[in-house]
Amino acid sequence: MIKRIRVENLEVGMFISDFNTPYLSHPFLPNRRRVGGAGDIDRMLRCGMKEVMIDTSRGRDSSKALGLYEVDRQVEKDMIEDLQGEDEAPALAPDAIPLARELPKARRVYQDARQVVKDQFEDVRTGHPVDGEGAHETVKDLVDSIFRNRNALLSLSRIKSFDEYTFNHSINVAVLALNLAVHMGILDQELQRLGVGAVLHDLGKVRMPDGLIQKPGRFSDTEYEVVKTHAAHGAKLILDAGNLPKECAAVPMNHHERYDGTGYPRHLTGLKVGKFGLITGIADVYDAMTTNRPYQKGMPPDVALRMTYQWAGTHFHPIYVRKFIQCLGIFPVGSVVGLDSDEVAVVVRQNRGELLRPWVRLARAPNGAPYSPLFDVDLRDPDPRGEKPFARSVKGVLDPGRCDIDVHQVMTSGGVEDSPQAT
Ligand SMILES: [Fe+2]
Numbered sequence: 549m550i551k552r553i554r555v556e557n558l559e560v561g562m563f564i565s566d567f568n569t570p571y572l573s574h575p576f577l578p579n580r581r582r583v584g585g586a587g588d589i590d591r592m593l594r595c596g597m598k599e600v601m602i603d604t605s606r607g608r609d610s611s612k613a614l615g616l617y618e619v620d621r622q623v624e625k626d627m628i629e630d631l632q633g634e635d636e637a638p639a640l641a642p643d644a645i646p647l648a649r650e651l652p653k654a655r656r657v658y659q660d661a662r663q664v665v666k667d668q669f670e671d672v673r674t675g676h677p678v679d680g681e682g683a684h685e686t687v688k689d690l691v692d693s694i695f696r697n698r699n700a701l702l703s704l705s706r707i708k709s710f711d712e713y714t715f716n717h718s719i720n721v722a723v724l725a726l727n728l729a730v731h732m733g734i735l736d737q738e739l740q741r742l743g744v745g746a747v748l749h750d751l752g753k754v755r756m757p758d759g760l761i762q763k764p765g766r767f768s769d770t771e772y773e774v775v776k777t778h779a780a781h782g783a784k785l786i787l788d789a790g791n792l793p794k795e796c797a798a799v800p801m802n803h804h805e806r807y808d809g810t811g812y813p814r815h816l817t818g819l820k821v822g823k824f825g826l827i828t829g830i831a832d833v834y835d836a837m838t839t840n841r842p843y844q845k846g847m848p849p850d851v852a853l854r855m856t857y858q859w860a861g862t863h864f865h866p867i868y869v870r871k872f873i874q875c876l877g878i879f880p881v882g883s884v885v886g887l888d889s890d891e892v893a894v895v896v897r898q899n900r901g902e903l904l905r906p907w908v909r910l911a912r913a914p915n916g917a918p919y920s921p922l923f924d925v926d927l928r929d930p931d932p933r934g935e936k937p938f939a940r941s942v943k944g945v946l947d948p949g950r951c952d953i954d955v956h957q958v959m960t961s962g963g964v965e966d967s968p969q970a971t
Contacts, residue, residue, distance in 0.1 A: 624850075664682050664747075665747055683747060687726075694727060702897075720839075726739065752777070752779060752800055755781040783798075803832050853878070884955060892911050909958055
C-alpha cells in the first residue's frame with residue numbers, strides 16, 4: 549500500500565516509491581529506493597523534502613504513515629474550501645474571441661515558438677549568440693494569443709508530446725508563466741521580459757556535458773552540482789546576447805530557487821527570489837510533473853495541482869500558488885472527471901471566476917458507452933427540468949488509467965457544443 553509520511557519519521561528499511569518533490573531538485577534519481585541509513589534522511593531534509601510516499605508492500609510500515617487516498621481527499625477538500633469563493637483577477641478582460649476561433653492560430657503560434665526555441669538551442673550550441681529579436685517576436689505572438697483567448701494556448705500546453713521534451717517544456721513554461729503573470733496584473737514590458745526569460749529558461753542546458761541532462765539513472769552528487777550550473781549559464785547567455793533587457797536573465801537564474809530557501813543556485817528566500825523566479829518556478833515544476841518522460845510517468849493535472857497547493861509556503865510563495873490555481877482552475881484542463889449524471893468527461897477549458905464549473909468534453913455515457921461525437925458542455929448550464937441548480941456537476945476526479953480514457957485523444961478530437969440531455 550502506498551502511504552505518505554513526513555521525512556523526519558522515515559525509518560531505515562522503508563521503501564520510498566515517490567519523493568513527492570520537483571524532479572530536478574533532488575539528487576536521489578531514480579525516483580524509488582529503500583532508505584539505506586540516517587544519511588539518506590539527512591540529505592532529503594537538506595533538499596527541503598517534507599513528505600515522501602512509501603510502499604509498505606516493499607518495505608517497513610509505520611503508524612505515522614497515512615493512506616494516500618485519505619490524504620488526497622483531505623487536501624482536495626481543503627483546497628476547494630479555501631479557493632472556491634475567491635474572485636478571479638477582476639481586471640482581466642473577457643476573452644476577445646471564442647476558443648474555437650483562436651485554437652488554429654494558437655496552434656501555429658505554439659509550433660512556431662517551439663521551432664524558434666529549438667533553433668536558439670542549436671545556434672548557441674554552435675557558438676552563436678542568443679537571437680534576442682527572435683525571442684522577443686515569439687513572446688509577442690504568445691502574449692497576443694493569450695489576450696485574444698487565454699484558454700487556447702493553455703489547452704495546447706496540456707497536449708504533451710513525448711518528443712523534444714526541452715523545447716515543448718520551454719514553451720509550456722512560458723505559456724503557464726505568462727498566464728499566471730497576467731492574473732497577477734503584470735502587463736506590457738514586464739510581461740514581455742518575463743516571457744523572453746521563460747522561453748529561454750533552460751537554455752543553459754546547452755553548456756552541460758553531452759548526455760548528462762538525459763541521463764536516465766541517478767545523478768551523482770558531482771553530476772548534480774554540474775546540473776545546477778545550468779541556471780547561471782542560462783542567465784549569462786541572455787546577458788551576453790547584448791540586445792535583451794537584463795531583467796530577462798532573472799528567469800534562468802532564479803527558476804530553481806524556492807520560497808523556503810531550499811532551491812539553487814543561491815538559496816534565495818521569500819521575495820528575494822523575485823517575481824520572475826517565483827512565477828516560473830511554479831510553472832516549471834507543474835509542467836515537469838504533468839509530462840511523461842522516459843523515466844517518469846507524468847501525473848494527472850489535478851494531482852499536480854494538489855501537490856502545488858501543498859507546497860504553498862514551502863517551495864512556493866502562497867499568494868502565487870493561489871493565483872496559479874485560480875488561473876488553471878481547481879480541475880485543470882486535461883483532468884478526467886466523473887459527473888453526477890454518471891457520465892465521464894475531460895475538462896477542456898475554464899470558466900472565468902467559476903473554479904468548480906469548467907467546460908468539459910463528455911467522453912462516456914452513464915452506461916459506460918463512449919460518446920461519438922464527443923460533446924462539450926458548460927457545467928454552468930442549469931438543469932433543464934429545474935430539479936437541481938445545474939444540469940451536471942463534478943462528483944470527483946478520476947484516474948484516467950483506471951477508467952480507460954485516453955485524455956490526449958479526447959482533447960485532440962474537437963467537441964461539439966450541443967449536448968445530450970443530462971440524465
Ligand atoms: Fe531548469
